[in-house]
Amino acid sequence: MAFLVAGSLRVAVEKAETRNCLERKGKYDMSGARVALTLCVLEGQTGENRAVAALEAMYQALGFENYLRRVIKTQSFQEELAHFRELLDAHGSPVSCALVVLMAHRGRPGWLLGPDGKEIQEKVLVGELNRCQALWGKAKVFLLLGSNNTGLESSAFLPILTDLYRQSPPWHFLEVLTQVIGKVTQEMPTIGHKCPVFQSSLRGALYLGRVRAQDLELSLTPEGKYDMSGAKVALVLCVTQDRPGAEQDLKALKRLFQILGFKSILKMDPTAQDFRKELAQFREHLDACGTTVSCALIVLMAHGEPQGQLLGADGQMVGVEEMVRELSTCQVLQGKAKVFLLQGCRGGNRDPGTRPRALPWLGQWLQHWLQRPSTLPSQADILQIYADMQDVSSRVCFPRNSDQVDILRVYSAAEGYVAYRDENGSDFIQTLVEVIIADPDRDLLELLTEVNRRLCEMDVLGPDSDEIRKMNLEIRSSLRKQLCLKI
Incomplete structure (x- = not known):
């Protein structure tokens, strides 16, 4: 996720919740659809059109379907995310990753100003998307582009990110973000101002670019390493x-x-x-x-x-x-x-790690088996159920x-x-x-x-x-x- 709040671009990449979302080599499975949602309350704001164009280019470079784009006037962010969640759950197709872009005015640190001028916590919005059953165990990335009195901030971030992915580097997402931070800070008038920061709780490598398995074996090292000779x-x-x-x-x-x-x-x-x-x-x-x-x-x-x-x-x-x-x-x-x-x-x-309400199919599945003894679950099935119920x-x-x-x-x-x-x-x-x-x-x-x-x-x-x-x-x-x- 990326958040631009009070002059600071902050990228926070959210972890997936379940174990079986990771492939054997510790990579997130990206074989399903990639969906994106853009919500904007900066209608007419300086730099908005450029940011929207940059977003469209980024979606194309990353292979995301721009599922919805709305200029919000009355609905709250939470209501829009709830609608997006319901659409994904009703769609039925496998989804690999969701990208949510919020273009909004800033409130206090950790808060946004909604279309009604009321503040809402960023973590509340993330929690809303976490309820999406289609996205359980899948990567969810939030990007927030904030606004100050002079217009939309950090105009360099999106073009740089898009250019890197157009080059199709076989790097995982954190490597790419580190490269973006380095390039964005080079364009700052003075180092130490509006520094990009990303936040991550990923448990595996997330490859958003169009990367083939053989490309990963031939991966070139990203540009720039800290000099550790001292x-x-x-x-x-x-x-x-x-x-x-x-x-x-x-x-x-x-x-x-x-x-x-x-x-x-x-x-x-x-x-x-x-x-x-x-x-x-x-x-x-x-x-x-x-x-x-x-x-x-x-x-x-x-x-x-x-x-x-x-x-x-x-x-x-x-x-x-x-x-x-x-x-x-x-x-x-x-x-x-x-x-x-x-x-x-x-x-x-203290996180118990079990969410019975997150598995509505479990009761129906067990009931089905109980009604048909000839199809009782195998030991492997039982172990998989247990693993699913221990999701973080x-x-x-x-x-x-x-x-x-x-x-x-x-x-x-x-x-x-x-x-x-x-x-x-x-x-x-x-x-x-x-x-x-x-x-x-x-x-x-x-x-x-x-x-x-x-x-x-x-x-x-x-x-x-x-x-x-x-x-x-x-x-x-x-x-x-x-x-x-x-x-």
Whole structure:
């Protein structure tokens, strides 16, 4: 999904919900129809016609059917999406992917102004589309083009994206978006303004271009990699109090840093003020040392609260974005990759992962079998039913406005949800270290997609009950190039 809010183009790619949407090699199945919906409330707005023309070109390049295009005057976004959902469910044909483009005025961060002038949360709109049965287990991409007083913003994004796909590069979607970010930022008058950011919880490679299987084997490397020839440094701030398993995470990270060649600094049980002080000192040290630095990796491990708050050892809160801004001012790291790994809860919600109402056919199927004993399900059928009922529900959280570039944030849980950890360590850190060590020369975004796939398929017994719980990562990136940590 892409969102342009308060001068920041934000791309958030939503995960599919079910396991069987991924092919054997970890790619989303794109053999079905691709449908698109364009909703516009900017009638007569400067730049609207150019954006619509660019959208049509993008749909054509990606093989999307422009299912609907409406200039909304009275209906709300949610009503239009509900209508789109009903059309897809009634159509009956297999659908591989849905692309929804919203051209609207901006409200508060995370909110849009509808045609009636009332605000609506972006996550409410995504939740509406998630109800579409035809799209269960399929990729859903949202693109929001916002408007300011001078007209439609980020006019470069759509043409650049379309041009890349017209070249038919056999790259997965996150690689393409990274290339787009790099090219868009080159056209900015000053670096650090209106920086594109995409948000992803994909669990497999999503290929939107017309790509043949043999093309993937001959894939050329996307242009541009971060230069990793300089020093690689890491700062770990970890609260161990009342966090069993934190020590195991520290051991795993130490091993990872040794393999990747990172020099690390560890601060145990920092207070909220220590979080701020240690990061400020880390930044000052990098600027003063005079050494060429290629990459900075910041690991923050603590109890967490919604809206990006972490709890220090003193129980006081510190904001994650506050620390991101602090590191962004480091002169030595300008144009260099800055990675934040955030292990901590982001709320108290626990995802059970089962949605009986999402399988209306199940009761009819079982009833049919019970009425006809000769056609009782096989063991494989039963296992498939169980797997379908363990699907991870789809959730999307949208980043606040950001003007920072070359930053990657990796959250261990979606906004509002619990991040799981036990005496053996956290599922996020342990899986992350395992995946990276197995293939350290690979692009980090690809590795994180694999981490998310493994986490989504885990069945976790939460401390609140003996019922199965599910989880997924949330990735937010303004990286402009490929990032390979080992090189």
